Amino acid sequence: MKTLADLLLLGDPRLYEVCAPVTEADLPLVAGWVADLHNVMQEVRAKYHFGRGIAAPQLGIMKRLVYLHLDGRPHVLLNPKLGELSAATFDMWDDCMCFPNLLVRVRRHEALTVTYRDTQWQPQSWPVRGALAELLQHECDHLDGILCTMRAIDGQSFRWRA
Template sequence: MALLKIARMGHPVLLARAAAVEDPLAPDIQDLIADMIETMHDANGAGLAAPQVHRSLRLFVYHVPVSREPSAPLSIRALINPEITPIDDAIMLCEEGCLSIPGLRATVPRHERVHYRGLDQNGVPVEGEASGFHANVLQHEADHLDGVLYPMRIVDHTRFGFSEELLRYPPSATREGDAP
């Protein structure tokens, strides 16, 4: 296994629609998944899409840490050729960061509940419903496969900034009359 170089915002691989994975069990795909998991762990991420490691393929790895969903953590998974669809029109606001945009965070609207389907690391079809942080991470990583970065989804740019500053000055600390 190896740590992979993470593409940063501005690299064209992050803006392209990724190609379908033809053979999920191909040795190079299996090696890529293992390397992506190691890279995600090393970078303290909750997810990592193949375009973020310079491979324009419809594949991502993710997990739901107990710190984000104490009652519903999920171990590391791969989702190959995913399809993510909203279950209804309910929207939640998510605090997002991205390994390709280090040091920055923003509040981004996401669907509260989604249906997902695709193939797991073993090429077995999987599908289910996700809500909360699980839905958030699925939508964020699937966006990478379509060339979309979270800043493209920001509605309120007053909550886009450096992580340390946003922690120091939470929405409740804004001046009276300012947008939250």
Template sequence: MKKEILLLGDKRLYDKSQEVIEDELESINEIVGDLHDTLMGFRQAYGVGRAIAAPQIGQFKRLIYMHIDKPVVIINPVLSFFDDEMMEVMDDCMSFPNLLVKVKRHKRCKLSYINEKWESCSIVFEGDLSELIQHEYDHLDGILATMRAESVKDLFIKQ
């Protein structure tokens, strides 16, 4: 079911999410369905959207749903970096759809996680997908892109 996305200013967005335990897998499937419907609804409204984190719909579990070519369910992710090479990007977010934030992100990263079958997985990301997963991962820790801006001069209204 399509859910309301929490917007910038909602104090809940700053809460840290809890790990999912295997016994919760059945209830997580319902949240995954809500994340899918919400992401697709956002795409229809704005023409963009590749991933969404559970806290954005008020579910404070360490869960990310990504849908680029196919759906990927990411449970209890752990992010690691290969080096210190950074890139500067204009970050956008479903929680502030008309705002861009200039931030620095790692150019490459590795994501280890559990999938919807409770199997261990990992993916290496580079470039824009590295930025995307770092952005979604931040949501799980209550961090928004606006908090990563170096100054208020790094905030831009989309035109």
């Protein structure tokens, strides 16, 4: 079982890699990956008091898998793709488990639709807005080796968490 000690931190070169797709042949491994992601998210929540989602590469699992835990419910997204991005955007202070004390001001789309496969390998489509749209943009960026530090609005868009 992976723990907080396994979470990759800012500067680890694996965080900048593009992840491979999850394949149908990988499905027997998904439950173990999700258990690890859930465990580390719970440890982050206990220590830092934030965390709604985590992407597999944050634990060195270089697969296109996002795990969300919202309102007590788990959501597993295999090979998520963002589409139907709204023209409307908003600015926000983003955080990341890989650098838990740093906040980064970024611009995100207000709404989008994420398409993905579920754990039964069925295609799904989920239109989302607001905080959930922001979260999915953050987590899907991880799958492409993009950190919110790379999306900072400008050079003044960094601050320490209070």
